[in-house]
Amino acid sequence: xxxxxxxxxxxxxxxxAAGLTVTICPVVTNTAAAEPVTVEPALPFPVPPAPPYLDxxxxxxxxxxxxxxxxxxxxxxxxxxLANFWLLPLNTNxxxxxxxxxxxxxxxxxxxxxxxxxHRPAPSGERGLLSFQFAEDSLSQNxxxxxxxxxxxLPNPLNPVISAEFIEVQAMLQRGHAVxxxxxxxxxxxxxxxxxxxxxTLDGIRAAxxxxxxxxxxxxxRVALWGYSxxxxxxxxAAELQPEYAPELNLTGSAAGxxxxxxxxxxxxxxxxxxxxxxxxxxxxxxxxxxxxxxxFIDQHMNPLGKAVRLVHEGQCVxxxxxxxxxxxxxxxxxxxGDPMRSPEMQPVLDELSLGRRGTPTAPIYIYEAPLxxxxxxxxxxxxxxxxxxxPNARVAYTRDLLSEHGIAAVAxxxxxxxxxxxxxxxxxxxxxxxxxxxxxxxxxxxxxxxxANAIGxxxxxxxxxxx
Numbered sequence: 494x495x496x497x498x499x500x501x502x503x504x505x506x507x508x509x510a511a512g513l514t515v516t517i518c519p520v521v522t523n524t525a526a527a528e529p530v531t532v533e534p535a536l537p538f539p540v541p542p543a544p545p546y547l548d549x550x551x552x553x554x555x556x557x558x559x560x561x562x563x564x565x566x567x568x569x570x571x572x573x574x575l576a577n578f579w580l581l582p583l584n585t586n587x588x589x590x591x592x593x594x595x596x597x598x599x600x601x602x603x604x605x606x607x608x609x610x611x612h613r614p615a616p617s618g619e620r621g622l623l624s625f626q627f628a629e630d631s632l633s634q635n636x637x638x639x640x641x642x643x644x645x646x647l648p649n650p651l652n653p654v655i656s657a658e659f660i661e662v663q664a665m666l667q668r669g670h671a672v673x674x675x676x677x678x679x680x681x682x683x684x685x686x687x688x689x690x691x692x693x694t695l696d697g698i699r700a701a702x703x704x705x706x707x708x709x710x711x712x713x714x715r716v717a718l719w720g721y722s723x724x725x726x727x728x729x730x731a732a733e734l735q736p737e738y739a740p741e742l743n744l745t746g747s748a749a750g751x752x753x754x755x756x757x758x759x760x761x762x763x764x765x766x767x768x769x770x771x772x773x774x775x776x777x778x779x780x781x782x783x784x785x786x787x788x789x790f791i792d793q794h795m796n797p798l799g800k801a802v803r804l805v806h807e808g809q810c811v812x813x814x815x816x817x818x819x820x821x822x823x824x825x826x827x828x829x830x831g832d833p834m835r836s837p838e839m840q841p842v843l844d845e846l847s848l849g850r851r852g853t854p855t856a857p858i859y860i861y862e863a864p865l866x867x868x869x870x871x872x873x874x875x876x877x878x879x880x881x882x883x884x885p886n887a888r889v890a891y892t893r894d895l896l897s898e899h900g901i902a903a904v905a906x907x908x909x910x911x912x913x914x915x916x917x918x919x920x921x922x923x924x925x926x927x928x929x930x931x932x933x934x935x936x937x938x939x940x941x942x943x944x945x946a947n948a949i950g951x952x953x954x955x956x957x958x959x960x961x
Contacts, residue, residue, distance in 0.1 A: 495558065496565065496648075498610035499864050501883070501934025503523065506715070511621050512727070512939070515622045518925035525899075526798055526924070528533075530567050530568070530569060530570050531570075531571070532570045532571060532588065532622075532689055532706060533569075533570065533571035533572065534571070534572055534887035535571070535572035535573055535574050536573075536645075539645065540645070542644075542645060542646055544635045544640055544647070545605075545637060545639070545640055545731040546635060546645075546949050548797060550900070551571070551605070552591070552603065552680065553567055553603060553680065554568050554569065554603050554606055555612035556601075559593050559601045559602065559603050559729045560601040561592065562592075562601070562700060564593055564595055564692075564696045565592055565594075565696040565699025565702075565703060566593045566699075566703070566737075566888065567590050567700050567704060568591045568592055568593060568603065569590070570589070570704065571588060571589050571590055572588050573587050573588060573589050573643050573831055574587070574643065574645075575607075575642050575643060575644060576642070576644035577656065577952065577956055578621075578648075578656050579644070579645070579646055579656075580644065580648075581955075581956040581961060582958070583612070583644075583663075583955055583961060584953075584955065584958055584959065584960040584961060585609055585611055585612060585666060585675055585960070585961040586610040586611070586612070586706075587607060587608065587610075587611065588608045588704065588706065589606070589607050589608075589639055589930075590605065590606050590607075590608060590700045590701070590704060590753075591603055591605050591607060591697065592605075592647070592696060592700035593651075594679075594693045594696040595684070595692050595693055595843070596679065596689055596692070597688050597692075597783055597784070597785065599781045602679060602680060602691045603679070603680060603856065604673040604675060604679060604696060604697065605637070605676045605865045606639070606673050606676065606697035606708050607638060607639050607642060607673070607674040607705060607850075608672075608673060608700075608701045609666060609671065609672045609673075609674070610671045610672070610707050610815060610960045611666040611667070611669060611670075611960075612960045612961060613669050613960075615669045616668060616669045616670075616919055616921045617808075617920060619710050619713070619714070620669065620670065620674060620708065620709060620710075620914060621670045621671070621714065621715040621716070621717060621745075621917075621918030621919070622670065622698065622702070622714050622715070622717075622762070622918075623662075623665045623670050623671070623672045623673070623718065623918065623940060624650070624672075624673050624675065624697060624698050624701075624717070624718050624719070624728075625658075625661070625662050625665070625672055625673075625674050625718050625719050625913060625916035626674075626677050626690065626694060626718070626719070626720035626725070626726075626727045626728045627654070627655050627658050627677075627720070627724050628654050628658065628720070628722040628723035628724040629654075629656065629676075629677070629684070629724070629811065629959075630684055630685075630723035630772060630775070630776075630810075630815070631652070631678070631682060631684060631775075631811050632682050632684055632775060632779060632782075632806060632808055632809055632814070633682055633755070633776060633809060633810060634678075634681075635639060635810075636649070636651075636652050636655075636680045636682070636811065637678065637682070638655050638676060639676050641655045642655065642659060642674070643731055643772055649810055649812070650812065651809065651813055652810035652811055652812065653804075653811070653812060654811045657929075658721070658724070660949065660952050661719070661948070662674065662912070663948065663952050663955060664686045664911045664947075664948035664951070664952075665719075665914065666961045667947070667948065668911075668915050668944075670706060670918050670941075671701070672891075673697050673700075673701040674695050674697075674867065675696075675727075676691075676780070677694050677727040678690060678693075679693055679696075679783075681783070681785040681891065682779065682782065683779050683780070683782040684723070684775060684777045684778070684780075684814075684824040684867060685723065685726060685753075685756070685776030685778055685846075686726075686780055686781055686783045686784075687708060687726040687727055687729065687730035687846055687848070688734070688740050688846065689731055690726060690730060690731070691728075691730030691732075691734045691738075692726050692734065692738060693727070693731070694728070694731040694925060695734065695739040695828055696739075697775070698739070699739065699740055699742070700715055701737060701807055702826070711879045712741045712743060713743060713746045714740065715743055715917070715918050715919075716744050716745060716747075717745055717747065717748070717914045717917045718731055718732060718744070718747040719746070719747070719749075719910060720749060720773055721749075721750040721751045721903050721906075722750070722777075722868075722903065723811075724747040724941045725750055725753070725814060726752075726753055728747055728749045729752060729754045729848050729858075731747070732744070732749075732854035732856060732858055733852065733853075733854055733876055735849065735850065735854065735855070735856065736852075736855045737899070738956075739828050739846075741852065743855070744855075744856040745856060745917040745918065745920075746856055746857040746913070746914060746917035746923065747854060747856060747858045747859070747862070748858075748860075748910040748913060748914055749858065749861075750788065750862065750875055750902065750903065750906050750910065751862065751863070751866060751868075751869055751875070751899055751902060751903060752860060752869060753849075753869050753871040754829065754847065754848045754869075754874050754876065755847045755873040755876070755877075756776075756780075756843055756846045756860075757843055757847070758833075758870045758872065758873040759773055759833070759868075759869065759873070760773060760774075760777070760834050761870075762868075762869075762870040764767045764822060764823045764824055765821065765825070766820040767819070767820065767868055767882065768815075768820065768867065769815055769819075769899070770818060770819060770820055770821040771806070771813075771814060771819060771821055772815045773823065773824075774818065774821060775807065775809075775814040775867070776807050777791075777810075777823070778803055778806055778807070780842065780846065784842045786839075786842060787839065787842055787914045789838075790833075790836065790838050791803075794827045794828055794829045794836075795826055795827055795828075796826060796827060796828045798826055799826030799827060802821070802826060805817065813856070819931065826828055835884055849876075849877050851887070851931065852884065853873055853881040853883075853884035855879075855886070855890075856887050856888075857889070857917065858890070859872050859891075859892075859910065859913045859914075860874065860877075860878065860889065860890070860891045861892045861893075861894060861910065861935065861955070862874045862891075862893055862894070862895055862902070863893070863895075863897040863898070863899060864894075865898045866897075866899045866902065867896065867898055867899055868899050871893070871897065874891075878891045878929065880932065881927070885925075887926070887927055888923050888924070888926065888927075889928070890913070890928050891907070891929040891930070892906070892925075892928075892930055892931075892932060892935060893930070894906060894932060894933075894934060894935050895932065895933055899936075899958050902927035905917075905936045906935045907945060907948070908935070908938070908940075908942065908943075908944040908945040908948070909938045911948065912940055914937075957961040
């Protein structure tokens with residue numbers, strides 16, 4: 494009996510125990526040669542979903558089966574019930590997909606994404622697909638959106654960002670677009686590893702397009718990417734990787750805000766001077782989970798204080814990553830003769846983690862950043878803009894929000910990002926060229942305040958049971 498079969502039986506048993514009838518589920522076939530995948534029913538209320546570490550059949554499928562699959566091939570699928578803030582049900586269609594992706598060493602790995610399709614029709618006749626990357630910023634798989642977004646998941650005050658950003662997802666659902674949400678940190682919660690998150694994101698789009706119940710028009714689906722802060726890292730890397738890694742996708746645009754463009758500059762910027770220093774340090778620990786040479790360097794050169802701090806950081810969600818150890822001297826946690834971020838052992842990985850080295854994304858990209866951002870250095874984003882715009886075919890829109898800092902820019906820039914992405918998913922073209930602008934606040938952009946108010950109003954209506 495396979496792990497997937499055991500999971501199906503367990504979920505069906507729970508449903509029967511609740512006095513409900515298990516419905517016959519559709520079968521999804523990836524390709525003519527692929528093994529059919531049964532879509533399991535959603536758990537009946539009030540049965541809570543299992544955290545990922547207690548759900549190995551779905552999150553950690555048979556490695557041999559994963560290795561035999563193609564990138565984006567669906568390994569398992571199930572319906573799920575989503576909620577705002579763990580308890581307020583969202584009236585929409587939602588599933589989780591377990592699928593095959595690839596790590597930074599070219600090895601097959603399993604990944605999980607949540608696919609959401611609104612009840613309302615697509616605005617352009619054919620439904621577009623937004624891939625939304627949450628600022629998960631954690632070192633535990635149990636902080637992943639696939640678990641946190643489910644109704645009945647354990648309330649976690651250390652993981653508030655996902656609940657807040659879910660409003661942005663609903664803003665796009667309210668406009669008739671489908672959304673896929675990858676657990677972009679992968680099975681080891683490798684926080685801040687953009688090249689890994691980019692691959693998982695692109696394969697999540699492939700899986701969503703392969704998933705027949707979602708009703709998407711396959712590779713013809715207009716696709717867009719969106720992420721802020723920790724979610725912007727996989728978003729921007731996916732935009733750069735897409736022409737080579739997933740050229741068949743019809744990527745129409747990407748929006749990235751609060752972007753970490755250069756990890757060396759981010760560490761320098763936050764070293765002993767920022768309230769977000771603990772989050773950057775957590776990112777370094779996340780990188781060590783994906784790159785053995787970084788793990789070896791940390792084990793060899795981190796001093797006892799650094800190892801104690803690492804012990805506290807391990808397995809924690811976003812709030813502790815940010816609130817824990819403000820103003821920490823990151824480089825002072827290493828006993829190394831010189832700057833540990835300039836050590837020869839670290840340079841190949843740091844190069845791979847920095848944006849702009851793979852060239853300019855071929856699809857349009859919208860970047861929004863605050864010069865007063867206290868965690869992401871604006872100069873790194875300015876440099877990235879200049880690098881992208883050396884390409885004569887570049888299509889880059891860059892907005893600098895002058896009166897905001899990191900958190901305020903996330904809110905102020907939401908509506909403008911929604912409007913820009915909505916145009917891309919509805920087929921509105923973008924002309925070639927680079928365009929940079931400075932604004933006091935993006936909330937005063939034409940149509941932005943109305944779009945923001947509509948998103949909040951729609952989310953409140955959804956909390957009262959209105960279908961999305």
